[in-house]
Amino acid sequence: MKIAVGSKNPVKIKAVEYTLQEARIQGSFMSIDAPSNVSEMPFSDEETMQGAINRAEYCLKHMEADVAIGLEGGVMETPFGLFLCNWGALAENGKTTLLAGGARIKLPDEIAVNLRAGEELGPLMDIYSRRENVRSKEGAIGIFTNGMVNRDELFIHIMKLLIGQKGDWFK
Numbered sequence: 001m002k003i004a005v006g007s008k009n010p011v012k013i014k015a016v017e018y019t020l021q022e023a024r025i026q027g028s029f030m031s032i033d034a035p036s037n038v039s040e041m042p043f044s045d046e047e048t049m050q051g052a053i054n055r056a057e058y059c060l061k062h063m064e065a066d067v068a069i070g071l072e073g074g075v076m077e078t079p080f081g082l083f084l085c086n087w088g089a090l091a092e093n094g095k096t097t098l099l100a101g102g103a104r105i106k107l108p109d110e111i112a113v114n115l116r117a118g119e120e121l122g123p124l125m126d127i128y129s130r131r132e133n134v135r136s137k138e139g140a141i142g143i144f145t146n147g148m149v150n151r152d153e154l155f156i157h158i159m160k161l162l163i164g165q166k167g168d169w170f171k
């Protein structure tokens with residue numbers, strides 16, 4: 001099975017590879033910087049889901065893949081504040097695309113204010129944490145949980161939710 005991931009972000013690629021290996025699903029992996037075709041900073045569950053779907057569909061169209069995975073990060077407004085949200089899509093030709101979402105955490109007001117003003121979370125997290133490339137490492141969730149849940153774990157959980165729905169893979 002040829003599996004394509006619609007991102008060059010190492011935290012996403014590693015999460016896909018790790019989860020499929022853990023589930024003993026054999027395959028070869030490839031990755032491409034697939035466009036999400038949504039805002040740079042998706043601002044709702046719907047937009048973040050659409051970004052994940054668009055990335056997976058782009059992989060199917062542009063790569064010789066049997067299975068395509070799109071993973072997308074965003075934020076969502078709630079009456080209780082702005083929350084981090086992440087979504088994954090698993091697409092195969094001729095089949096219904098599967099969707100799964102990851103853990104959420106409320107973002108501190110000082111981050112939320114800047115996001116609402118139009119800034120992107122990745123660069124904001126680097127400034128806030130005084131670290132580099134947080135989006136490709138522990139992620140915002142890792143910073144705000146003091147490493148209890150890092151971004152790789154969040155994407156691994158999403159991947160488990162996706163491939164767990166693939167009943168035919170486990171027969």
Ligand SMILES: O=c1[nH]c(=O)c2ncn([C@@H]3O[C@H](COP(=O)(O)OP(=O)(O)OP(=O)(O)O)[C@@H](O)[C@H]3O)c2[nH]1
Nearest residue numbers: 007009072073074120121122125134135139140141
């Ligand atoms: O430090 C972060 N920790 C996170 O937990 C997180 N979740 C989302 N974002 C940011 O939101 C935008 C879209 O997310 P995103 O997943 O589409 O892009 P990405 O740059 O992370 O990956 P990719 O586009 O290379 O695949 C980008 O500015 C990301 O940096 C995060 N940044």
